[in-house]
Amino acid sequence: MKVNKALTIAGSDSGGGAGIQADLKTFQELGVFGMSALTAVTAQNTKGVQDVYPMSAEAVVAQITSIGEDLAPDAVKTGMLFNAEIIEGVSREIARYKWRNVVIDPVMIAKGGASLLQKEAISSMKEYLIPLSMVITPNIPEAEVLTGLTIKTDQDKKDAARKLHDIGARNVMIKGGHDESGNDATDLLFNGQNFYEFRSKRIQTVNTHGTGCTFSAAITAGLAEGLTVLNAVECAKKFIQAAIEDDLQLGSGHGPTNHWAYNRRKKETLVHGS
Numbered sequence: 001m002k003v004n005k006a007l008t009i010a011g012s013d014s015g016g017g018a019g020i021q022a023d024l025k026t027f028q029e030l031g032v033f034g035m036s037a038l039t040a041v042t043a044q045n046t047k048g049v050q051d052v053y054p055m056s057a058e059a060v061v062a063q064i065t066s067i068g069e070d071l072a073p074d075a076v077k078t079g080m081l082f083n084a085e086i087i088e089g090v091s092r093e094i095a096r097y098k099w100r101n102v103v104i105d106p107v108m109i110a111k112g113g114a115s116l117l118q119k120e121a122i123s124s125m126k127e128y129l130i131p132l133s134m135v136i137t138p139n140i141p142e143a144e145v146l147t148g149l150t151i152k153t154d155q156d157k158k159d160a161a162r163k164l165h166d167i168g169a170r171n172v173m174i175k176g177g178h179d180e181s182g183n184d185a186t187d188l189l190f191n192g193q194n195f196y197e198f199r200s201k202r203i204q205t206v207n208t209h210g211t212g213c214t215f216s217a218a219i220t221a222g223l224a225e226g227l228t229v230l231n232a233v234e235c236a237k238k239f240i241q242a243a244i245e246d247d248l249q250l251g252s253g254h255g256p257t258n259h260w261a262y263n264r265r266k267k268e269t270l271v272h273g274s
C-alpha cells in the first residue's frame with residue numbers, strides 16, 4: 001500500500017497537546033505516515049512550560065539526515081526550533097534535500113508566556129528558513145515580531161502578509177486565534193496575488209493548547225497528500241474547528257484540542273447521515 005509521508009521538525013510537549021505529539025496525532029488522523037526530528041524536550045502540561053532542554057544542532061541535523069537518506073517526506077513542517085544554530089542546521093538540510101512542501105510554524109512563545117525561540121534567532125529564521133517555505137503560519141504576535149508591524153486591523157494583516165511574502169514565503173497564513181474582536185476566528189491567506197479568508201465560529205473555551213501546531217500539521221498532511229495550498233488550508237480549518245469544538249477537558253489549565261473529533265464526525269455522518 002502506498003502511503004504519503006510527512007516529517008515534523010519540532011519540540012516535544014510532555015503534556016501531549018502541542019509540539020511533536022500534536023503533529024504526529026494530526027498526521028495519523030489524516031492518514032499520513034508521520035516522522036519526526038526532535039529539536040527540544042519541554043517539561044510541559046496544561047498549566048504551562050516548566051522547563052526547556054534543547055537538543056544540539058548536530059543531533060537535530062542527524063535526525064533529518066537519517067530521514068532524508070531513506071524516507072523522502074512528501075511534506076515537512078517546522079515548529080519550535082529554539083535557537084539560531086538549530087534553525088540554520090534545519091534550513092541547510094531542507095535546502096540540501098530540495099524539499100518544497102515546507103510549512104513553517106514560527107513558534108515563539110507558549111500560551112503561558114514561556115519562550116520557545118531565543119530572540120537572537122529571529123534574524124536567522126527570516127534569512128535562512130522563511131525563504132524555503134511553501135507556507136508560513138504565524139499567529140498575530142508572531143507576525144508582528146517577524147515584520148515589525150503592529151497588527152490591529154484587517155489592512156494591518158494584509159500589510160504583514162505582503163511583508164512576509166517579500167521575505168520569501170510563497171504563501172502566508174496569518175492565523176486569527178489571537179484577534180478576539182469578533183464572533184469569528186478568521187485566518188487570512190496570501191499567495192502573492194490574492195487574499196483568501198477562512199472563517200469559522202469562535203469557540204469560547206480555555207482548551208486551545210496546541211491549536212497552532214495542530215493547524216499547521218493538518219496543512220502539512222494535506223500537502224503531503226497532494227492537495228493545493230488552498231485545499232490543504234480549507235481541510236485544516238475544518239480539522240482544527242472540530243478539534244476545538246469537541247474539546248477534551250484535560251488538566252487544570254489550557255487543555256489540548258481533540259484530534260479524534262474530525263474523523264469521529266465523518267464516521268457519524270456515514271452511520272447516521274448528515
Ligand SMILES: Nc1ncnc2c1ncn2[C@@H]1O[C@H](COP(=O)(O)OP(=O)(O)O)[C@@H](O)[C@H]1O
Nearest residue numbers: 139175176177178185186201202203211212215
Ligand atoms: N477559540 C477559537 N475558536 C475557533 N477557532 C480558533 C480559536 N482559537 C484559535 N482558533 C483557530 O486555531 C488555529 C490556530 O490559531 P492560533 O490560536 O492563532 O494559533 P497559535 O496556537 O499559534 O497561537 C487558527 O485556525 C485559528 O483561527
Ligand SMILES: Cc1ncc(COP(=O)(O)OP(=O)(O)O)c(N)n1
Nearest residue numbers: 011018019110111209210211212213
Ligand atoms: C513543544 C511545543 N511546541 C510548540 C508549542 C506552541 O504551541 P501552539 O500550537 O502555539 O500552542 P500554545 O502553546 O499557544 O497553546 C508548545 N507549547 N510546545
